Amino acid sequence: MRKHYDVIIVGGGVIGSSIAYFLRRHTPYTVLVLERNKIGSEASSAAAGMLGAQAEIHEAGPFYEMARQSRQLFSGLGQELKEISGVDMEWVDKGLLKTAKDGCEAERLKDLAAFHRANGEPAEWMDAEELREKEPNASTELAGALFLPKDGQVNAPKLTQAYAQAAVKLGADFMEYTEAANFEFAQMGTGVQTSAGTFYGEKLVLASGVWTGRLAAQTGLHMPVFPVKGECLSLNFMEPVITSSIISEDCYLVPKQGGRLVIGATMRSGTYDRKVTAEAVGQLLEGAIRVVPGIRDGEWEKAWSGFRPQTPDGLPYMGKHPRHPNIYFAAGHFRNGILLSPITGQWMTELICGRKEEQSLVEFAPDRFVLEQMKG
Known part of the structure; x- marks a missing residue:
């Protein structure tokens, strides 16, 4: 060589x-x-x-x-x-939702929508009814969501x-x-x-x-550069439980091909400990179920962790x-x-x-x- x-x-x-x-x-x-x-x-x-x-x-x-x-x-x-x-990165261009659990979060997200629109980017506030029209499995407790149509995802x-x-x-x-x-x-x-x-x-x-x-x-x-550990998990569903990626204050939900759903992620600074804790899994699942209650019916796949490089x-x-x-x-x-x-x-x-x-x-x-x- x-x-x-x-x-x-x-x-x-x-x-x-x-x-x-x-x-x-x-x-x-x-x-x-x-x-x-x-x-x-x-x-x-x-x-x-x-x-x-x-x-x-x-x-x-x-x-x-x-x-x-x-x-x-x-x-x-x-x-x-x-x-x-020969590798498909599975680019999905269906937008992203940031959900609000109450009126206070809704106002903050409406301000964020105004910021993006002022900078030439599309951003749409959806009330609770509009959110559930887009994502029927979303919780009825949510106040609405900010829809960002250009934010996608890949594998x-x-x-x-x-x-x-x-x-x-x-x-x-x-x-x-x-x-x-x-x-x-x-x-x-x-x-x-x-x-x-x-x-x-x-x-x-x-x-x-x-x-x-x-x-x-x-x-x-x-x-x-310091590590920020993130713990994640994934579930499998016979049919996709959501179509858009969703971010809440507690977690994010990212639907993948074949009915797979990725749920993340914790934020633990300054550690190189790779283990995934029961506490982290519990917090992520509780947060995800608050956003999409049907997640409780998902089949467990796996959990993992990684270290984000922060400055x-x-x-x-x-x-x-x-x-x-x-x-x-x-x-x-x-x-x-x-x-x-x-x-x-x-x-x-x-x-x-x-x-x-x-x-x-x-x-x-x-x-x-x-x-x-x-x-x-």
């Missing part, structure tokens, strides 16, 4: 795999992806796959613009990836698989169970020391999710290392890694190729917390 590449990507989740795909799709660069586990086995496989550009982001600014641009890319991406990889594990397999078909190399242990800076490029030997890249991209902060520290950069300000890191200009970062996407994967792959490819100015990503700069550390 070759030891020198134009670009080495450390991290084979949805972000790293997307970057590999876009690099091979749009450049002649040779690409190697190093993954410490199995491709897409961490947060990328745990995600429910919602594309909540409007459901998740409630403030105007660069992050809101990024999310909306990324959501738009999915309309053509699914067919493109399927043609190359998150299949999206990651599609990126990775398409990248391989286009010539990228992937190595699983190969952890980046250390880095060396040599004339022939940046060396990545692994159990399989040292690989050299003209450019290095660190995209290892919640573990990226540790890797950044090995390059001398303070770039805090202090909630914005991802994208850009160059301040002292090593051939090292790049793409991490910290928190709950929006699936949604932001295509725009991250596109922008990082443009940045690596010199077609995108670093200043255009200043809000996401990897060194934005360095001064704070010095003051501390």
